Amino acid sequence: MKDRYDYLIVGTGLFGSVFAHEAIAKGKSVLMVEKRNHIAGNIYTEKVDGINIHRYGAHIFHTSDETVWEYINRFASFNNFINSPIAKYGKEVYNMPFNMNTFSRMWGISTPAEAKAIIDSQRREIETVTNLEEQAISLVGRDIYEKLIKGYTEKQWGRSCTELPPEIIKRLPVRYTYDNNYFNDRYQGIPTEGYTAIVEKLIEGADVVLGEDFNLDQARWRSLADRTLYTGCLDEFFHYSEGRLQYRSEIFESERIEEENYQGVAVVNYTEMDVPYTRVIEHKHFAKDISPVTWISREYPVDYEKTGEPYYPINDERNDSLYRRYRKLADADGSLIIGGRLAEYKYYDMDKTVLSALRKAEEII
Ligand code: FAD
Numbered sequence: 001m002k003d004r005y006d007y008l009i010v011g012t013g014l015f016g017s018v019f020a021h022e023a024i025a026k027g028k029s030v031l032m033v034e035k036r037n038h039i040a041g042n043i044y045t046e047k048v049d050g051i052n053i054h055r056y057g058a059h060i061f062h063t064s065d066e067t068v069w070e071y072i073n074r075f076a077s078f079n080n081f082i083n084s085p086i087a088k089y090g091k092e093v094y095n096m097p098f099n100m101n102t103f104s105r106m107w108g109i110s111t112p113a114e115a116k117a118i119i120d121s122q123r124r125e126i127e128t129v130t131n132l133e134e135q136a137i138s139l140v141g142r143d144i145y146e147k148l149i150k151g152y153t154e155k156q157w158g159r160s161c162t163e164l165p166p167e168i169i170k171r172l173p174v175r176y177t178y179d180n181n182y183f184n185d186r187y188q189g190i191p192t193e194g195y196t197a198i199v200e201k202l203i204e205g206a207d208v209v210l211g212e213d214f215n216l217d218q219a220r221w222r223s224l225a226d227r228t229l230y231t232g233c234l235d236e237f238f239h240y241s242e243g244r245l246q247y248r249s250e251i252f253e254s255e256r257i258e259e260e261n262y263q264g265v266a267v268v269n270y271t272e273m274d275v276p277y278t279r280v281i282e283h284k285h286f287a288k289d290i291s292p293v294t295w296i297s298r299e300y301p302v303d304y305e306k307t308g309e310p311y312y313p314i315n316d317e318r319n320d321s322l323y324r325r326y327r328k329l330a331d332a333d334g335s336l337i338i339g340g341r342l343a344e345y346k347y348y349d350m351d352k353t354v355l356s357a358l359r360k361a362e363e364i365i
Contacts, residue, residue, distance in 0.1 A: 013041020
């Protein structure tokens with residue numbers, strides 16, 4: 001370790017790591033501090049039994065941004081994985097996103113005109129939209145709502161769809177083609193060596209301290225560098241002086257199964273309320289890893305208080321206005337830089353995280 005650095009970066013997730021790479025490329029010295037005992041934040045993957053396990057939920061890289069795709073391909077080679085999840089409702093199995101395969105299984109029909117006629121007739125029951133249930137029915141009709149949206153969404157948010165705001169689902173992709181590709185993006189894939197290997201390459205040249213919480217001794221850490229990039233929660237940075245921001249969290253329960261192929265696909269959504277988890281991920285299908293055994297993870301949505309892991313910001317009026325107060329305090333600090341999904345209190349896909357870190361680096365360094 002040196003006595004002093006140009007940048008202290010709090011958090012070794014994708015945002016901090018892209019920023020670190022850009023700073024080092026411009027000849028700056030970088031110290032990174034990370035409270036977990038591993039790098040890579042939520043995109044951390046770990047190889048067990050020859051299988052790359054996504055420890056913090058399934059991560060599929062997808063983007064339509066040429067710059068981001070070229071950039072990330074400098075640090076990894078991607079396979080041709082296409083996300084085509086399955087939804088299970090009792091013994092019924094449906095393709096996602098909602099497309100002609102879904103409709104034909106649900107109603108025994110085969111043409112787009114037949115599917116449109118059924119959905120249109122069901123949508124008409126809603127006259128005004130005041131909650132998520134009405135919003136969903138007005139977009140895709142009651143059958144799809146009851147079987148594929150209601151239970152999943154209520155488990156995800158821990159509240160009834162009639163109590164959730166309609167804004168959560170502004171759009172629901174409905175395709176009148178037989179196309180199971182979940183994303184519409186131009187590029188999609190999984191890095192063949194896992195995501196941790198990308199971060200290892202990004203942060204080459206930085207000094208990294210693991211297992212240390214920056215917020216326990218901010219003054220000491222900040223005294224080590226001219227400027228600090230903070231990618232953690234902003235309310236935590238200010239020791240909750242204005243109140244706590246709310247999040248939704250998840251428990252990822254992983255299990256090794258002595259079976260070669262457990263569910264035949266990477267992602268299965270469980271859409272009924274009686275099953276307590278929302279998804280089961282079978283990791284080996286992301287990169288067609290060869291192994292006589294398999295690893296699965298069940299995802300249980302829970303309150304933030306249960307895990308202390310902030311996964312999804314709850315961007316309602318109360319939280320957004322509280323965030324703005326914290327942001328004002330942060331922006332008044334001349335040597336502090338804010339970035340990433342936690343510090344910005346925003347859900348960002350990986351491509352948006354990369355783009356946002358590149359922009360921040362261009363602006364600052
Ligand atoms: P993080 O990865 O959270 O990194 C922040 C880091 O800061 C963490 O390592 C944290 O430990 C550290 N830190 C925080 N506070 C402190 C502190 N006080 N001291 C020291 N260290 C600290 N995107 C996609 O494109 N495709 C997907 O399929 C996809 N799936 C997702 C599934 C889930 C369940 C979730 C939650 C997100 C998913 N994402 C996906 C989004 C993706 O995870 C994010 O875009 C990306 O991880 C954001 O990177 P980040 O650096 O901003 O945050």
